[in-house]
Amino acid sequence: MSKKTIWLIITIMAVALIGLATIQWNWVLWSVRLDEEKFDEKVHTLLSHVRDKLVRVDQERFEHLLRELPQDSSKQEWRKDSSNYDEWRSKMYYAEYRLQKRNLYKRTLQERIEPSMLDTFIRQELRNQGLNDIDIKYGVYDNKLKDFVVLNGNFTVILPSGQKSEGVKSKGLYTSPLSIELFEDEHGNPLGALKVYFPKKTSWLWTSAWPLLLSSIFLIFLVTGSFAYVVWVIFRQKKLSQMKSDFINNMTHEFKTPLATISLASDSILSRKIIESPDKVKRFIDIIKQENKRMLGQVEKVLQMALIDRHKIKLQRTKLDIHQLISEAVENMELSVKEKEGTIQTDLKADYHFIFGDATHISNIVHNLLDNAIKYTEKVPKILVSTKNNNKGIWISVKDNGIGLSKEARKQVFSNFFRVHTGNVHNVKGFGLGLSYVKAMVEAHGGQVSVQSELGKGSTFTVFLPFHMLKNL
Numbered sequence: 001m002s003k004k005t006i007w008l009i010i011t012i013m014a015v016a017l018i019g020l021a022t023i024q025w026n027w028v029l030w031s032v033r034l035d036e037e038k039f040d041e042k043v044h045t046l047l048s049h050v051r052d053k054l055v056r057v058d059q060e061r062f063e064h065l066l067r068e069l070p071q072d073s074s075k076q077e078w079r080k081d082s083s084n085y086d087e088w089r090s091k092m093y094y095a096e097y098r099l100q101k102r103n104l105y106k107r108t109l110q111e112r113i114e115p116s117m118l119d120t121f122i123r124q125e126l127r128n129q130g131l132n133d134i135d136i137k138y139g140v141y142d143n144k145l146k147d148f149v150v151l152n153g154n155f156t157v158i159l160p161s162g163q164k165s166e167g168v169k170s171k172g173l174y175t176s177p178l179s180i181e182l183f184e185d186e187h188g189n190p191l192g193a194l195k196v197y198f199p200k201k202t203s204w205l206w207t208s209a210w211p212l213l214l215s216s217i218f219l220i221f222l223v224t225g226s227f228a229y230v231v232w233v234i235f236r237q238k239k240l241s242q243m244k245s246d247f248i249n250n251m252t253h254e255f256k257t258p259l260a261t262i263s264l265a266s267d268s269i270l271s272r273k274i275i276e277s278p279d280k281v282k283r284f285i286d287i288i289k290q291e292n293k294r295m296l297g298q299v300e301k302v303l304q305m306a307l308i309d310r311h312k313i314k315l316q317r318t319k320l321d322i323h324q325l326i327s328e329a330v331e332n333m334e335l336s337v338k339e340k341e342g343t344i345q346t347d348l349k350a351d352y353h354f355i356f357g358d359a360t361h362i363s364n365i366v367h368n369l370l371d372n373a374i375k376y377t378e379k380v381p382k383i384l385v386s387t388k389n390n391n392k393g394i395w396i397s398v399k400d401n402g403i404g405l406s407k408e409a410r411k412q413v414f415s416n417f418f419r420v421h422t423g424n425v426h427n428v429k430g431f432g433l434g435l436s437y438v439k440a441m442v443e444a445h446g447g448q449v450s451v452q453s454e455l456g457k458g459s460t461f462t463v464f465l466p467f468h469m470l471k472n473l
Helices: 003-067 073-080 085-105 115-128 201-207 210-270 278-309 322-339 359-375 407-412 434-444
Strands: 137-142 147-151 179-184 190-197 317-321 343-348 354-358 382-389 393-399 448-453 459-466
Touching: 003 115, 003 179, 003 190, 003 201, 003 210, 201 210, 210 278, 317 322, 317 359, 322 343, 322 359, 322 382, 322 393, 354 359, 354 459, 359 382, 359 393, 359 434, 359 459, 434 448, 434 459
Parallel strands: 343 382
Antiparallel strands: 137 147, 137 190, 179 190, 317 354, 382 393, 393 459, 448 459
16 A cells, blocks of 8 residues: 555545544534523523512502502592492592502512512422522512612612622623513503523533533544554554565575575585685685575574564573673674774773673673664764663663664664665665664563664663662572
8 A cells, every 4th residue: 555545545534533523513512502492491481480470479469459448538428428429439439549550550679579489489490490400690670770679589789870789790690681571660661670690501501411522522532543543553564564675675685695605605616626625625615604604693583583573582591790791792893893993992880780681682782782883883983882780770881973863763773674774874784673682682681772862973772681689699
């Protein structure tokens, strides 16, 4: 699969995920809006019922007051002398009734509403509408006074014109759309309005939407995570495929030279002039043995990495002197360094330099780091091997003045088959297994390996190997 195809699939999936997330979000918002509409309908029903109760109570009180209207006794006596007594009495009584009724209509909201009764009605209707678990603020607004006269079950102090009631300034009652008109004056105009406000309305509405929203988020993240993992696997497989192709090419190159040398040496031995000279035959046989050993070493390295990947390496732990192993490795590598007119120095400062580990693999770790430092130095190599330790283990550092590593290369330098391709360094022989082997063996010993490097300024590889129980033996 080409890189272009992969990115096309990623783009399509990303658009699909964004579209799915947008649809889910709009669905949740639609659900909340629907709940809000139902909520507002319940509140309007509540207000209507409360108003009806207030009107009914006021009507009963009004009728009671009419029944209690006082009669003027002097007029009654005078009416008895009238010849058309019944008709006149009816007209006078109706006139007084209209007069008193007009006076009753002139009552203010404070005179027509009992705060405690209003609070009882509101609480009852909240329970009836299933809204008794939400905080409510309410008030009776007087159109004439331009202010609230009842707030949350209590009469308010009437403030001078233009001032707002204390405690209502920022509570949302003034701007609340949830209101209903109350009572009428003698001209049919409303005296005021009952307003309600729910400070926690939004959070209350979202309470029922949270499970849907969280489940949607979880599923979207699950799909996104799965997709990201698949993309990661695709890129990883693509990179591994490229690295394995490079490995096969490198292996072909590595084996081609010794095979050609063996073939040439074999043909030479068959020559009559050579076969009659034992010394020359011995020399060509030695060449064949050396090249064969070289190929076997390369094959062994590949097989070791295969065993490491399958976690089938068994360590033969013994007490090891790290300083001695380093000294031997440096001595073995000095010839290669001198060929480039370079130097290799040691600064072994570890006070305690014994660990419990596998001698072969620990020696290979040091050799690989030194070999890497030599191969990837284009100018005269200057290599420093140093040690130090703490109460948990020993630190081994190999510092060089080589080509260094970019930020991207530092992330992959310990991966199987990875090789740095900078300048003409791609001509350096190897399979790209050295540092991955180092990392695997260090971690098999319970240690850690890291690199500090800057492109063009050299690298420092640091290995930490723990003491384990050896120090107490």
